[in-house]
Amino acid sequence: MVKALLIKQLGPIAENTYVADFPTPSPGEGExxxxxxxxxxxxxxxxxxxxxxxxxxxxxxxxxxxxxxxxITEVGPGISGFAVGDEVFGVGQYAFAEFVKAKATRLNKKPSNLSHPQSSTLWVGLATSIAALYSPLGHSFPPPSSNQSFFRPEWLLITGGATSVGLYCIQLAAASGYSVITTASPQHTSLLQQLGALHVIDYHQPRDEVIRQIKEASHNRLSYVIDIVGDTETAVGALSDKPNATLVSITGRSEKVREGVNVKDIQTLNPQIEGFIKELIDGEVVEYLEQGRIQPNNVQIVEGGLEGVKEALRLSKEGNVNASKLVVPLV
Ligand SMILES: NC(=O)c1ccc[n+]([C@@H]2O[C@H](COP(=O)([O-])OP(=O)(O)OC[C@H]3O[C@@H](n4cnc5c(N)ncnc54)[C@H](OP(=O)(O)O)[C@@H]3O)[C@@H](O)[C@H]2O)c1
Structure with missing residues (x-):
């Protein structure tokens, strides 16, 4: 048996999660x-x-x-590219346990310059950004390549620049040459500019003013949005009337969209784009991380092992996470 944090039944996490023994996982095909x-x-x-x-x-x-x-402590049948002892990051079939089972297609080798806490912040944020920016389910922008040096005269609005996803999305979009505008609390302005945003707009202002500032910054030529925080009204208000105006949403809250805007709702764990995401992370993205061209999220450590995960979940639910990722060390 291994120790894991378990959900007793669906409902408030404080009352319905507990640490207990769980059967030791064994790897199946490709795991x-x-x-x-x-x-x-x-x-x-x-x-x-x-x-x-x-x-x-x-x-x-x-x-x-x-x-x-x-x-990695064990590999199942059909695994190539990973061996026992490899240090990896990714998504497990679950995460809050001493040992977990994971599909090899959702794992990548850990960048050599990052600690495990830093590396644990990577996968969901990067994979979601890749799905939104480059995958055929998202904007289908040309993926970054290590030998490119170009500037695309295209504006991209990323709502929620200080979210974990936003911090990765800004960096990837800027590395691909897009001109990034983002929304965030003003205390994050210099961090987000350093990561590549050209304009950081305070979302606490009245919506009309936020939209006015985005339109001014983009010279009213905004065609592309990635909405990370479900602020569809701002996103749609700021988009130009161009026929290719496209909004990619990751929150499933894209219903309030005007006619003429292409809308795409994406799910990062969609198996259709699993291979696409893995290939890009294994290639350019890990290279950029190792070169320091992409910075991991700042880490906000919560101690306490598996019991500490409950506290970290409470902090996330109450919105006590700012331009960082809550991380719980488990060894
Ligand atoms: N579709 C998918 O597969 C998928 C995948 C990953 C995540 N998601 C969803 O994406 C969302 C973001 O996840 P995350 O982990 O990146 O979030 P997070 O790191 O927990 O986000 C925290 C940040 O949200 C920002 N924020 C809150 N309301 C905002 C608003 N109205 N405008 C701008 N920023 C705002 C705050 O920024 P300030 O500090 O600047 O105030 C805060 O720093 C969640 O809803 C998550 O469930 C979906």
């Missing part, structure tokens, strides 16, 4: 076992555990969580 060194928190962890409408967790008690960084 590996990872000893988890650090797990990072995503809003989906508590949203899926609390929503009684969700069908994500099918049987209980259920282990849960996504983002991990650790060491």
């Amino acid at each position: 590996v076992i990872v000893k988890v060194h650090a797990a990072a928190i995503n809003p989906a962890d508590w949203k899926l555990a609390e929503s009684t409408a969700s069908t994500f967790h099918k049987s209980f008690p259920a282990p849960f969580g996504f983002d991990i960084s650790g060491t």
